[in-house]
Amino acid sequence: MMKIASVQAFPVSVPIPKEHQNQLRIGTMTKRDAIFVKVTTEDGLVGWGEAHHGRNPGAVATIVNTTIAALVKGMDASNVNGIWRKVYQAQFASHGMGAGSVIALSGVDMALWDIRGKAVGWPLYKLLGGERKPILAYAGGGGSLGFGETEALLDEVRELMARNYRAVKLRIGQGPKADLDRIEAVRDAFGDDLIILTDANTGYSLEDARYAMPGLEDLDVGWLEEPFPSHDYRAYEVASTFSSTPLALGENVYTRYEFAPHIERNDVRILQPDVGKSGGVTETMRIAALAAAYNIPIHPHGGVTGLDLAAGIHVIASIDNGGYFESSEGMNPLREGPFKNVPYALDADGCVHPLEGPGLGLDVDEDFIKAHPVIDGPGFV
Numbered sequence: 001m002m003k004i005a006s007v008q009a010f011p012v013s014v015p016i017p018k019e020h021q022n023q024l025r026i027g028t029m030t031k032r033d034a035i036f037v038k039v040t041t042e043d044g045l046v047g048w049g050e051a052h053h054g055r056n057p058g059a060v061a062t063i064v065n066t067t068i069a070a071l072v073k074g075m076d077a078s079n080v081n082g083i084w085r086k087v088y089q090a091q092f093a094s095h096g097m098g099a100g101s102v103i104a105l106s107g108v109d110m111a112l113w114d115i116r117g118k119a120v121g122w123p124l125y126k127l128l129g130g131e132r133k134p135i136l137a138y139a140g141g142g143g144s145l146g147f148g149e150t151e152a153l154l155d156e157v158r159e160l161m162a163r164n165y166r167a168v169k170l171r172i173g174q175g176p177k178a179d180l181d182r183i184e185a186v187r188d189a190f191g192d193d194l195i196i197l198t199d200a201n202t203g204y205s206l207e208d209a210r211y212a213m214p215g216l217e218d219l220d221v222g223w224l225e226e227p228f229p230s231h232d233y234r235a236y237e238v239a240s241t242f243s244s245t246p247l248a249l250g251e252n253v254y255t256r257y258e259f260a261p262h263i264e265r266n267d268v269r270i271l272q273p274d275v276g277k278s279g280g281v282t283e284t285m286r287i288a289a290l291a292a293a294y295n296i297p298i299h300p301h302g303g304v305t306g307l308d309l310a311a312g313i314h315v316i317a318s319i320d321n322g323g324y325f326e327s328s329e330g331m332n333p334l335r336e337g338p339f340k341n342v343p344y345a346l347d348a349d350g351c352v353h354p355l356e357g358p359g360l361g362l363d364v365d366e367d368f369i370k371a372h373p374v375i376d377g378p379g380f381v
Contacts, residue, residue: 002041002077002119007108009064010036011057012334013375020331022146025173025203027380029142032334033057034304036369037064037107039115041077047115048364050307051107052277054100057374063097063104072108077115084109084282092255102254102279109280110311110360117359124311124361125354128285130318134351135325137344138167138197141302142380143330146171150185157186157194160329166350167195167324169225173203176212180219187219199225206235213243223248223270233261240267248272251301255279256286263294270323274301275315276308288319295321302326305334306343310360313344317354325352338368 014032022029033053040046054060071090072083084105091101117124125132139145139160145153145168157168170186172179179198186196198216204227216224225248228235240247250272253259256279262268273279273287288298298321300312309328316322327346328335336342340363344352355361 002043002045002115004039004073004075004077005042006040007064007069007072008038009051009061009107010038010369011061011374012036012369012372013057014333014372015375016331022143022330023148024142024146024171024380025201027378029379030381031375031379032304032332033374033379034334035061035064035107036305036307036338036364037111039077039108039111041115045077045115045118047077047111047113047118047359048307048362049107049110049114050276050303050305052103052274052303053379054103055378058376060100060104063100064108067091068104068108077112078119080109080112080116080282083112084280099254103277106276106278106280109282110275110307113281114359121358123354123356124281124314124359125317128314128318130314132353132356133317134347134349134353135313135316135322136167137165137325137327137346137350137352138169138195139165139329140169140326141328141330141332143328143332145169147174150182153182154185154189157190161190161194164346164348164350167197169197169199169326171201172198173200176208179212180215183216183219183221192220195222196220197222197225200227202226202229204228206238209239210242213239213245216245217243221245225249225272226252233265236262236267237265246270248299250274251277253278255283256290259287259290263291263296269296270299271296272299272301274303274308275311276303277301281311281315284315285319288315288321292319292321297321297323299323300326302328304328304332306336306339306362307360309335310343310355310362313352313354314360327352338365339363340365
């Protein structure tokens, strides 16, 4: 039995120079935050995972280092279902820290799957029953394609297409008319072959959506992501009637239990669980299976570091309703900086493939983590 000897979380931050700061509806990105989770077994195996920063990386790391570490120490690291259930009952089902606990558990669960892969010498996608196949990537992430002048946006899309991207996600939320004007400029400049997706970062009212969604349909936009907070079920139900453009959400939805109402209401046709937020690899696979029964595709939300990004690729390669991979573009020193190898590479067709190394397939540089301690305060201002 691979008994868990220790669980440690390391919150990290890297400032973003002003000339590379991206403006979204939720603010201007001034730093990149993340939480690295390290699980070590008594026989010396080490697994790494990423817990999303939750805009409060120090707090999420504290949940890992105190409560969750105490709950799982001494348990069998291969027993991912048992560990998930124990933490869920103790920290989410009753009197726990809610979303913060699920985010913290996500990083631990990811690290456990990394250990499982290393124990048998298999990459994660093989453990999950998947195959190494090409997965179309779209340029997204919080550091790219934000608000700004239209010409600057066109230049950014042009540069991404030159790097083989066939799909981009534009940030909207400046007002529906201004949003449609920017999207139309991109469509006119690059034609119908470019896949255009949009993300409002919860910045729309119902009236905004009523105005914008017919135009999004006319411009052949692939989805409208998070026009409203994910818990505003009534708004999604009403907005789903405004046009044929699918509504999407998932990065701020925690566990299958919170996804289920949207699935059952049939108001959201694109689901985007984040492996580092929604409950880890274990729970993301459950969410994907639930969605598959309703013919809903899974396009995982991309994390901050290469760990979550690589995990998302492994998951997509392992499910029968997998969709696009969200590549982290813009300035992101945490995508590749903390690793001795790269989490993914874009091929000539704009696709990525899961890594072949055991577990997640990444070699973590602990010196990088030590050199970038957490910077308190919000990352978007």
